[in-house]
Amino acid sequence: MKLTVWTYEGPPHVGAMRVATAMRGLHYVLHAPQGDTYADLLFTMIERRDHRPPVTYTTFEGRDLGEDTAGIFKQTCQDAYDRFKPQAIIVGASCTAELIQDDPGGLAETMDIPVPVIPLELPSYQRKENFGSDETFYQIVKALARPMDRTPEVTVNILGPLALGFRHRDDIEEIKGLLYEMGIGVNVVAPFDATPMDITQLGAAHANILMYPEHAETAARHLERTCGQPYTKTVPIGVAATHEFIAEVAQICGVEPRKDLSRLRQPWWSKSVDSTYLTGKRVFLFGDATHVKAAARIARDEMGFEVVGLGCYNREFARSIRDLAKDFGVTPLITDDYLEVEKAIEDASPEMILGTQMERHIGKRLGIPCAVISAPVHVQDFPARYSPQMGWEGANVIFDTWIHPLVMGLEEHLLAMFREDFEFHDEAGPSHHGGHAPKPSENGGPAPQTAVTHGGPAPQTPRDISGTGNEEVASQAQTEAQSSGSDVMVWLADAERELKKIPFFVRGKARRNTEKFATEQGLQEISLDTLYEAKAHYAR
Amino acid sequence: MNTPAGIPSGTCRDTPVLKERGQREVFCGLTGIIWLHRKMQDAFFLVIGSRTCAHLLQSAAGVMIFAEPRFGTAILEETDLAGMADAHEELDREVARLLSRRPDIKQLFLVGSCPSEVIKLDLTRAAERLTVEHAPHVRVLNYSGSGIETTFTQGEDACLASMVPVLPSIDQRELMLVGALPDVVEDQAVSLLTQMGIGPIRVLPAPRASDTPGVGPNTVFACLQPFLGDTAAALTRRGATMISAPFPFGEEGTTLWLRAIADEFGVDDETFDRVTAAPRARARKAIANASAALQGKTIFFMPDSQLEIPLARFLTRECGMEAIEVGQPFIHKGLVGPDLDLMPAGPTISEGQDVDKQLDRVRAARPDLTVCGLGLANPLEAEGLTTKWAIELVFTPVHFYEQAGDLAGLFSRPIRRRALLKLEAAE
Numbered sequence: 011m012k013l014t015v016w017t018y019e020g021p022p023h024v025g026a027m028r029v030a031t032a033m034r035g036l037h038y039v040l041h042a043p044q045g046d047t048y049a050d051l052l053f054t055m056i057e058r059r060d061h062r063p064p065v066t067y068t069t070f071e072g073r074d075l076g077e078d079t080a081g082i083f084k085q086t087c088q089d090a091y092d093r094f095k096p097q098a099i100i101v102g103a104s105c106t107a108e109l110i111q112d113d114p115g116g117l118a119e120t121m122d123i124p125v126p127v128i129p130l131e132l133p134s135y136q137r138k139e140n141f142g143s144d145e146t147f148y149q150i151v152k153a154l155a156r157p158m159d160r161t162p163e164v165t166v167n168i169l170g171p172l173a174l175g176f177r178h179r180d181d182i183e184e185i186k187g188l189l190y191e192m193g194i195g196v197n198v199v200a201p202f203d204a205t206p207m208d209i210t211q212l213g214a215a216h217a218n219i220l221m222y223p224e225h226a227e228t229a230a231r232h233l234e235r236t237c238g239q240p241y242t243k244t245v246p247i248g249v250a251a252t253h254e255f256i257a258e259v260a261q262i263c264g265v266e267p268r269k270d271l272s273r274l275r276q277p278w279w280s281k282s283v284d285s286t287y288l289t290g291k292r293v294f295l296f297g298d299a300t301h302v303k304a305a306a307r308i309a310r311d312e313m314g315f316e317v318v319g320l321g322c323y324n325r326e327f328a329r330s331i332r333d334l335a336k337d338f339g340v341t342p343l344i345t346d347d348y349l350e351v352e353k354a355i356e357d358a359s360p361e362m363i364l365g366t367q368m369e370r371h372i373g374k375r376l377g378i379p380c381a382v383i384s385a386p387v388h389v390q391d392f393p394a395r396y397s398p399q400m401g402w403e404g405a406n407v408i409f410d411t412w413i414h415p416l417v418m419g420l421e422e423h424l425l426a427m428f429r430e431d432f433e434f435h436d437e438a439g440p441s442h443h444g445g446h447a448p449k450p451s452e453n454g455g456p457a458p459q460t461a462v463t464h465g466g467p468a469p470q471t472p473r474d475i476s477g478t479g480n481e482e483v484a485s486q487a488q489t490e491a492q493s494s495g496s497d498v499m500v501w502l503a504d505a506e507r508e509l510k511k512i513p514f515f516v517r518g519k520a521r522r523n524t525e526k527f528a529t530e531q532g533l534q535e536i537s538l539d540t541l542y543e544a545k546a547h548y549a550r
Numbered sequence: 551m552n553t554p555a556g557i558p559s560g561t562c563r564d565t566p567v568l569k570e571r572g573q574r575e576v577f578c579g580l581t582g583i584i585w586l587h588r589k590m591q592d593a594f595f596l597v598i599g600s601r602t603c604a605h606l607l608q609s610a611a612g613v614m615i616f617a618e619p620r621f622g623t624a625i626l627e628e629t630d631l632a633g634m635a636d637a638h639e640e641l642d643r644e645v646a647r648l649l650s651r652r653p654d655i656k657q658l659f660l661v662g663s664c665p666s667e668v669i670k671l672d673l674t675r676a677a678e679r680l681t682v683e684h685a686p687h688v689r690v691l692n693y694s695g696s697g698i699e700t701t702f703t704q705g706e707d708a709c710l711a712s713m714v715p716v717l718p719s720i721d722q723r724e725l726m727l728v729g730a731l732p733d734v735v736e737d738q739a740v741s742l743l744t745q746m747g748i749g750p751i752r753v754l755p756a757p758r759a760s761d762t763p764g765v766g767p768n769t770v771f772a773c774l775q776p777f778l779g780d781t782a783a784a785l786t787r788r789g790a791t792m793i794s795a796p797f798p799f800g801e802e803g804t805t806l807w808l809r810a811i812a813d814e815f816g817v818d819d820e821t822f823d824r825v826t827a828a829p830r831a832r833a834r835k836a837i838a839n840a841s842a843a844l845q846g847k848t849i850f851f852m853p854d855s856q857l858e859i860p861l862a863r864f865l866t867r868e869c870g871m872e873a874i875e876v877g878q879p880f881i882h883k884g885l886v887g888p889d890l891d892l893m894p895a896g897p898t899i900s901e902g903q904d905v906d907k908q909l910d911r912v913r914a915a916r917p918d919l920t921v922c923g924l925g926l927a928n929p930l931e932a933e934g935l936t937t938k939w940a941i942e943l944v945f946t947p948v949h950f951y952e953q954a955g956d957l958a959g960l961f962s963r964p965i966r967r968r969a970l971l972k973l974e975a976a977e
Contacts, residue, residue, distance in 0.1 A: 045697020
């Protein structure tokens with residue numbers, strides 16, 4: 011038993027749903043109690059899909075347990091086939107149905123369903139969502155794909171994009187563009203928008219592009235073994251990685267590595283003078299391994315940041331993250347415990363977090379700006395506009411996304427220059443937070459509980475994940491109350507006054523650094539001198 | 551009383567109920583935790599369940615606002631499934647760890663889930679054991695929010711019912727209001743009743759364990775929500791008497807609900823009118839404003855929150871809507887009977903769900919508004935149907951006079967929005 015407050019990954023059958031929902035002409039019959047239908051709204055609400063996921067649940071209840079749950083499964087399976095007439099069916103059990111051991115795969119096999127029925131074994135009590143998606147896609151490929159004649163022209167399959175993925179929809183277009191420039195055709199994209207019929211044609215491609223190893227590596231390996239198709243190892247997120255990806259594809263496919271850099275702005279934006287303020291910004295990275303690996307490299311080599319911590323939640327990729335951390339000289343964090351991540355971020359006190367939806371909340375609590383680089387994501391991470399992460403446009407998008415949470419270069423200068431101005435003071439908050447910015451308070455604030463619960467349960471809907479004004483202020487206040495000042499450390503009046511002169515967006519860090527420095531020096535009081543000695547100590 | 555000519559004499563109480571079973575599109579009772587943990591400020595809700603339960607609470611409920619909400623999941627792992635003794639030890643360890651981290655916790659609810667029920671983890675025994683261990687500082691209770699036993703709002707019922715046996719015994723006559731409402735609404739109810747001279751008034755659940763009401767043979771109680779059947783039964787077993795009335799939605803529902811309590815406490819008509827006249831007039835005016843867009847429109851309720859019957863009564867009688875089907879996850883006539891009595895026969899009353907069949911009926915009827923859960927809303931919108939997600943009805947203040955206009959507004963907003971958007975040219 012393990013206590014969890016929040017979790018990065020859902021159960022493995024949610025991974026299977028992400029595959030099924032991404033595809034067309036496939037249906038998933040899931041042996042599960044009624045509450046498990048909640049998973050539908052991940053797709054209809056968070057991703058704003060206009061169709062229900064192609065999943066039929068058996069919805070068994072307590073009173074069915076002593077009777078014939080296997081019968082309910084068979085009936086549901088038959089009804090689902092009759093109603094939806096899919097090209098293929100996948101069958102499986104959720105965590106509860108796994109315990110009652112009805113064996114959906116075996117039951118479906120005994121039925122006369124005239125399309126392929128693919129059983130899934132997804133051990134809920136050992137594995138998680140990413141395993142579920144990878145294993146499901148592998149089982150589908152294994153059941154349906156066969157070696158066959160190659161297309162006369164050079165073509166590849168694009169593997170890995172699925173429902174609820176972080177910008178998968180747009181990344182596909184970038185990859186297609188890069189391939190098009192090299193004269194390489196696309197045979198099948200899967201699972202995204204592929205039908206089971208399309209899966210049977212995978213063997214016709216010359217190679218596979220593995221977009222997201224978390225979701226399709228097992229299938230890519232299988233195709234390499236059975237169909238002799240090599241697959242790409244580079245994920246083209248970032249400028250350098252995209253160059254490498256093109257080289258790799260060209261080599262695998264035996265074509266010229268042609269590329270059109272006319273739309274690529276990122277390198278110049280990074281070199282421009284306004285980016286000087288980005289120098290050595292301390293960032294903390296956490297998310298799925300693929301995105302974290304790519305982001306770490308971009309942060310250091312293409313943005314000029316300092317990576318002060320990194321980690322991933324999917325243990326399957328722990329080894330590669332450990333290697334990466336060694337390269338960056340930081341301690342890797344491999345965990346799916348949200349509180350552990352929060353602690354690590356607090357300790358590292360970075361100037362920015364690059365993380366998931368969860369880290370955005372950590373950032374809010376700690377008052378640290380955050381940009382989202384990886385699933386799990388929120389409705390706002392499914393933008394209406396085109397917003398890829400991969401390829402040249404992806405590099406442009408990443409530059410924008412990462413610097414927007416920060417106070418910009420010019421703005422930083424102006425804020426410092428006009429600090430005493432009545433309109434341009436610290437409490438006005440940075441412009442990019444809009445009129446509802448939480449005011450960073452120095453002396454705590456109202457106790458969070460009283461502020462929050464005033465008026466009873468506030469309207470909270472899934473749309474509301476990012477919180478409303480009240481909560482934001484309260485959690486901010488809570489943060490300040492916890493992080494500002496320790497019990498033993500005394501700030502002398504002149505030091506406190508001087509601290510207030512430091513722009514608010516670095517004040518928290520200055521306070522923490524000074525206190526840390528004072529502790530190391532064995533000091534109980536912080537004077538003006540201590541403040542400046544600490545500043546000199548931490549000067550970079 | 552004379553029945554006016556031309557109005558069918560039958561009410562929805564006599565309508566045969568269409569009972570279906572198949573796939574359901576409802577939340578399980580665990581989701582009640584989302585509002586209960588905000589209501590009971592010194593309580594912690596520990597789900598003993600699977601990764602799915604944790605994922606549900608996080609993504610369906612979406613209260614990712616605090617770093618640490620007052621709920622969590624003890625995720626069962628392979629080792630827990632091997633042997634019972636093991637699971638109990640693990641539970642004790644996690645509870646001890648949790649309570650040492652959160653000394654502010656005074657009530658701990660062990661919440662059963664589908665997997666813990668299927669493996670027959672005895673949480674009642676665990677709660678008793680843990681109460682002894684952590685007494686007097688923390689009281690440990692248990693209930694089931696599992697999807698094989700409960701749907702959505704039933705979780706609150708199970709939770710409140712679990713509190714009833716340990717309520718202190720009292721003899722004095724007190725009014726107990728039962729159900730977790732937003733504070734602002736609860737205060738309005740208490741204020742109206744107090745102005746009529748009714749008291750003392752206690753509320754279950756209380757915001758803090760120390761304010762927990764007592765119960766006894768002279769207690770009379772009124773439910774604030776139509777899904778509190780088990781709690782009502784438990785209170786009756788403790789000797790309390792239930793006041794039966796339509797639920798306080800809209801001007802009419804609120805008046806009838808207050809009237810039933812006033813009658814029980816012998817409040818005279820003059821006092822009742824003096825207290826309610828002004829807010830009644832406000833409510834009527836607010837409803838008239840907000841319901842203009844609802845007049846003559848048809849509505850279809852998919853089963854979700856258990857509020858469907860009282861809401862259908864409000865929308866048909868006070869907002870001029872026509873109900874096509876009113877579905878509830880289950881129908882407790884002892885609670886919603888007075889609401890059914892007020893609705894003329896006509897709409898299909900359905901219990902349970904076979905979602906595909908029900909969607910076929912929605913598509914055939916093409917109602918002006920469909921009330922449904924979040925999993926169905928966008929797909930129906932994509933088919934050109936206007937929807938209202940049921941979830942907001944549970945989380946937002948909708949009870950009593952001052953919210954009657956807002957309640958009508960929740961239903962009219964999707965219809966007004968559809969009228970506002972001129973997207974045809976863009977499509």
